[in-house]
Amino acid sequence: MRCLLIEDDLATAELVRHGLERAGHVVQTCHEGDTGLRLALDGSWDVVVLDRMLPGGVDGLGVLAALRGHGIATPVIVLSALSSLDERVRGLRSGGDDYLGKPFAFDELLARIEALARRAVQRGEPDVIEIGDLRVDTRNRRVHRGTQAIALQPREYQLLEYLARHQGMVVTRRMLLTAVWGYHFDPETNVIDVQISRLRNKLDRDFPTPLIHTARGVGYTLRAE
Amino acid sequence: MSAMGGSLRHSVVLRMALGYGLLLLVSVAVVSAIFYIGTAGLLARNIDMQLELGARRLVQLHDRQGLPALRREIFDLLTDDQDVNTEIYQLDAADGSVLVGNLDRWRATGTATGELLEQKVRRRGQDTVGRLLVHRFPDGAVLVVGRDLQDQRDLEHRVLSALAMGGLIAFALAAGGALLVWLQLQRQLKAIHRTTAEVAAGRLDRRITVGRSRDEFAMVARDVNRMLDQIEQLMNNARDVSNAIAHDLRTPLGRIRAMLEDALHPQQPPQALREGAASAIDEIDAVTQLVDKLLQIAEAEAGVRRQNFESVALRALVGDIVELYQPAAESEGMSLALAVEDEPQVEADRDLLAGVLANLLDNALKYAGHGAAVRVEVRTTAEDVRIEVADNGPGIPPGLLGRATEPFFRADASRYQRGNGLGLSIAAAVVALHRGQLRLEDAAPGLRVVIRLPRGSDGNLSGR
Numbered sequence: 001m002r003c004l005l006i007e008d009d010l011a012t013a014e015l016v017r018h019g020l021e022r023a024g025h026v027v028q029t030c031h032e033g034d035t036g037l038r039l040a041l042d043g044s045w046d047v048v049v050l051d052r053m054l055p056g057g058v059d060g061l062g063v064l065a066a067l068r069g070h071g072i073a074t075p076v077i078v079l080s081a082l083s084s085l086d087e088r089v090r091g092l093r094s095g096g097d098d099y100l101g102k103p104f105a106f107d108e109l110l111a112r113i114e115a116l117a118r119r120a121v122q123r124g125e126p127d128v129i130e131i132g133d134l135r136v137d138t139r140n141r142r143v144h145r146g147t148q149a150i151a152l153q154p155r156e157y158q159l160l161e162y163l164a165r166h167q168g169m170v171v172t173r174r175m176l177l178t179a180v181w182g183y184h185f186d187p188e189t190n191v192i193d194v195q196i197s198r199l200r201n202k203l204d205r206d207f208p209t210p211l212i213h214t215a216r217g218v219g220y221t222l223r224a225e
Numbered sequence: 226m227s228a229m230g231g232s233l234r235h236s237v238v239l240r241m242a243l244g245y246g247l248l249l250l251v252s253v254a255v256v257s258a259i260f261y262i263g264t265a266g267l268l269a270r271n272i273d274m275q276l277e278l279g280a281r282r283l284v285q286l287h288d289r290q291g292l293p294a295l296r297r298e299i300f301d302l303l304t305d306d307q308d309v310n311t312e313i314y315q316l317d318a319a320d321g322s323v324l325v326g327n328l329d330r331w332r333a334t335g336t337a338t339g340e341l342l343e344q345k346v347r348r349r350g351q352d353t354v355g356r357l358l359v360h361r362f363p364d365g366a367v368l369v370v371g372r373d374l375q376d377q378r379d380l381e382h383r384v385l386s387a388l389a390m391g392g393l394i395a396f397a398l399a400a401g402g403a404l405l406v407w408l409q410l411q412r413q414l415k416a417i418h419r420t421t422a423e424v425a426a427g428r429l430d431r432r433i434t435v436g437r438s439r440d441e442f443a444m445v446a447r448d449v450n451r452m453l454d455q456i457e458q459l460m461n462n463a464r465d466v467s468n469a470i471a472h473d474l475r476t477p478l479g480r481i482r483a484m485l486e487d488a489l490h491p492q493q494p495p496q497a498l499r500e501g502a503a504s505a506i507d508e509i510d511a512v513t514q515l516v517d518k519l520l521q522i523a524e525a526e527a528g529v530r531r532q533n534f535e536s537v538a539l540r541a542l543v544g545d546i547v548e549l550y551q552p553a554a555e556s557e558g559m560s561l562a563l564a565v566e567d568e569p570q571v572e573a574d575r576d577l578l579a580g581v582l583a584n585l586l587d588n589a590l591k592y593a594g595h596g597a598a599v600r601v602e603v604r605t606t607a608e609d610v611r612i613e614v615a616d617n618g619p620g621i622p623p624g625l626l627g628r629a630t631e632p633f634f635r636a637d638a639s640r641y642q643r644g645n646g647l648g649l650s651i652a653a654a655v656v657a658l659h660r661g662q663l664r665l666e667d668a669a670p671g672l673r674v675v676i677r678l679p680r681g682s683d684g685n686l687s688g689r
Contacts, residue, residue, distance in 0.1 A: 089533065103513055105506070155548065181545055185580035186514075188587040188648070194552040217506070 001117055004043070005029040006036035006063065007051040007079065012102075016049065019106045020113070033058035037066050045074050046117045049109075052080030052091065061094045068095040075116040079104070088184070107218040111170040118166065129164045132224025134203075134211055136164045145207055155180060156199045163212065163222035172219035196220055238410040242403035249402070253395040257388040265381045269356075272372050273341060276358045280370040284360055292316075292324075292366055299325045311373045313348060313355050319365025331357065331369065348373060413442040417449060429457045462631070469633035469646075473515055477508040484508075518647040522632065525577070525654035534659075536681050537573045539603050539610065540565045546579055547601055550586045558595045561586075565603040569610040570681035573659055581652045585614040585674050588648060593618030593671065609661070610680050615673035626665045 003020055007013040008031045017027045028043075030036045033054035040048055040063065048067075052060040064076055078096040080087060091099040097119075098112050129136045135144045141157050143150045152160065158180045163171060173192040178184055196212065204210040213221045287295040299314045303325070315326030329347040338361040346355040357371035416433055423431040432453060433446040484501040487493065493501075547563045554561040571578075582601075589599045593616035602613045621629055628634055630653040633646040649663075652674075656663040661678040 101517070103509065177549075181549055183545070183579045184576045185583055186517075187549075187583050189550075189553055189590050191549050191553045191583075194556050195549070197556075198552050217503070 001025040001046040001114075002044070003027045003113065004036070004040055004045045004048045006033070006040070006048065006054065006060075007031065008054050009051070012051075015106065016109065019110065023110055032056035033060070033063050037063045040067055040074070041070060041072065047113050048074055048076045049113065050076050050078050050096070052078055052082060052087075061091070064091075064094045064096055075119070077109070077112055077116060079109075105218060107170060107215060108172050108174075111172050111175065111215075111219060114169045115166055115171070115175065118169065125165065129161075129167070131164060131167050131211060131222060132209065133207075134164070134224075136161060143203075145203070148206075150202055152199070152202060155195070156202065159195060159199050160203065160222075163220065166222070168221065168223045170215040170219050170221050175219070236407075238407050238414065241410075242407040245406065246399035246403035249399040250392075250396055253392055257392065261384060261388065265377075265384055268377060268380070272356055272374075272377070276341070276356065276370050276372060280358045280360055280368065283368060283370065284362075287362060287368070292362075292364070295368070296325050303327055311376065313346070313357065313369065313371030313373060315367075315369035315371075317367040317369075324366070326369070328355075328369065328371075331355075343374070346371075354378065417442075417446055421449065424453060429453070429460060466632050470515075470519065473633070474512060477512050481505045481508050515647070518651055521651050522647065522654050525651065525658045528658055531574075531658065533574045534572045535575065536570050537575050537578060539569045539571060539612070542575065542579060543582060543601060543603055543612065546582045546586065550583070550590070553590060554586075554599060557590055559590065559593065560598045562598070562600045563602075564600070567605045569603055569605045571610055571659070571678045572681045573678070577655045578659070581655050581676070582612070582614070584648045584652050589614065589616045589618070589672075592616075597671075605680065608680075609677040612676040612678070613673060615668045615671060617668065617671040620667060620670060620672040621665065623667045626667060629665050630663065 001024075003025050005013060005016055005020075005027055007016065007029065010031065013029045013031065017029050020027045028039065030039055031054075033056040035056070036050070036054065037058055050060050050063060054060055054063070058066065060078060060080070064078070067074070067076065075097045076095070077098040077100060078091040079100055079102060080091065081102040088099045088101070097116050100109055100112060125138070127137065127139050129138065133146045137143075138161060141161075143152055143157065143160060159176065162176065162179045174184075174186065176192055176196075177187070200210075200212050204212060209225055211222055211224060213223065215221055283295060283298065286298055296316055299316050302312065303314055313328060315328045315331070316324045317326070318324050327348055329350060331346045332344065338359065341356065341358050343354060343356050346353060346357070348355065354374045355371045356374050357369050360368040360370075362368065420431050420433040432450045435443050435446045435450070484505045488498055488501050543565060544563065547561060551561050586599070586601075589597070593599060597616050597618045599614070599616045602611075602615075604611045604613075625634075630649045632650040634649070649665075653663045656676050656678070659678055661676060664675045664677075666673040666675060
């Protein structure tokens with residue numbers, strides 16, 4: 001995946017670049033708004049990681065607006081130390097696809113970048129998703145492992161479908177809360193973990209190979225070993 | 226003298242005092258004028274009337290009985306010993322010779338008949354001022370009926386000097402009164418000014434001394450004192466909050482520093498390094514969360530998010546959050562029940578309101594204890610919509626219920642327990658942002674949190 005990283009803080013830029021390269025992606029970094037905008041307009045990128053506050057003529061939201069103004073729909077994730085809810089809303093309204101407050105866990109950034117890129121590539125979602133012996137039929141919301149049907153509550157099904165559509169990727173708790181329940185807030189108790197463990201009970205307990213894996217401190221992945 | 230006495234020209238107190246003094250003087254002048262016109266003026270008009278009556282009688286006598294009869298009558302009038310000191314009668318023949326009269330000298334030139342005039346005359350050997358009514362008969366004879374005005378003039382002088390004396394005294398009183406009022410107001414205002422200046426200079430404990438007085442100044446002084454009490458209280462709160470923030474930031478920073486120092490030691494095994502890094506990340510997350518929450522409170526209190534308000538159906542929202550927390554409650558051995566009446570709608574920011582509810586359930590899960598029963602109720606009353614979250618756990622001591630929404634409040638006052646005591650502050654600030662109220666009640670046993678929100682426009686009910 002080709003990532004453009006526009007971030008003025010050199011240390012942060014280096015850490016993110018290393019992390020993304022370690023995960024097998026190609027990264028180009030730049031540190032100013034105007035050069036960032038030029039690069040974003042020039043090349044074909046799978047995802048742009050954009051800092052909110054930038055030196056040079058254009059700041060993050062300016063880059064975003066110019067990019068969308070040129071009709072370029074490359075997925076953009078906005079990074080910002082202004083992490084209040086209102087700033088998040090502004091970032092998303094200006095055309096950002098996702099918003100992450102600083103400081104962030106790198107794995108959370110990686111999970112969101114991969115989710116964004118995937119969303120952009122797979123516009124036509126398949127009706128039936130298969131992972132190992134798991135089969136999720138999204139037309140009639142039926143779930144099978146092998147030949148055995150698995151009965152799920154509506155929310156459990158939604159959790160599973162989201163995980164299945166992001167198979168092989170780490171999905172964070174906040175992403176799940178937003179995608180499945182439709183709310184943006186940070187629960188202090190482990191409500192998402194308990195929900196996942198219920199799903200796990202129905203999905204994995206009676207089978208030799210678990211499909212839901214915990215990414216420690218970040219979230220969950222659905223994958224066949 | 227400081228700012229208050231600095232410029233007399235700008236002193237409203239002085240202007241008021243002077244104004245009232247002037248008003249008093251003007252009133253005295255008006256009263257005097259009325260009095261003068263009512264006395265001296267009335268006397269003058271009476272004299273004129275009497276002169277006209279007398280003259281008419283004499284003219285009629287002349288018309289009926291002729292000049293000799295008139296002359297006799299005047300002679301009788303002058304010798305009847307009545308009004309000797311004031312009466313003036315004079316009858317001159319057509320050639321100017323005096324037929325009868327008591328005027329030694331007067332000037333008849335140019336006077337038309339029936340005219341009233343005032344002139345210097347000489348009467349019975351004395352110069353005086355007379356009020357004269359002159360009548361010219363067709364045959365050229367001239368009749369003068371008049372009155373000596375000397376005593377009238379004397380009376381007018383006495384009245385005027387009495388009024389002047391009165392005016393002088395009134396002026397002195399007005400000036401003295403104005404000065405007294407000025408000094409008195411000045412003294413009271415200065416007391417307030419001195420205290421506010423001291424407070425402005427940083428002495429927040431200073432108050433205006435108010436006696437038992439109940440006048441307007443005492444009222445203002447009490448208001449100012451009440452305001453100062455509030456400000457002092459707020460400042461104390463702000464100091465407590467800064468101390469708490471400092472504590473809650475420095476403690477994790479100190480731990481992180483210690484962990485990093487440990488990591489610098491050469492003989493650290495890799496396992497310990499990894500564990501140290503993981504704990505450091507946890508501490509940093511805690512600091513980040515604290516800053517986020519403080520920002521959320523500030524944001525809610527600034528009211529910037531009202532622009533995202535929309536009509537929210539509480540049945541769906543509360544249902545979602547209760548459903549989200551249900552498994553977590555069950556895994557703690559708690560029961561979580563929900564009861565919603567009607568279809569209440571409120572104008573709200575969906576995410577913020579969900580966050581408040583989540584926070585209350587977080588608290589219940591954290592503090593109500595294993596096996597507790599948590600109950601969420603949504604009701605519509607005549608005035609508002611109420612969301613109640615009640616548990617039957619240990620609750621908060623009744624004396625502390627009112628303080629539980631203060632930032633950094635913790636029921637056990639120890640800072641070592643989990644959580645930073647900001648959750649309820651955020652909840653209260655968010656509810657206030659929605660023009661509602663969050664109150665904590667003793668559910669005996671347990672804690673009940675009552676949120677009242679103004680009713681949204683829900684079609685069949687005329688809310689808002």
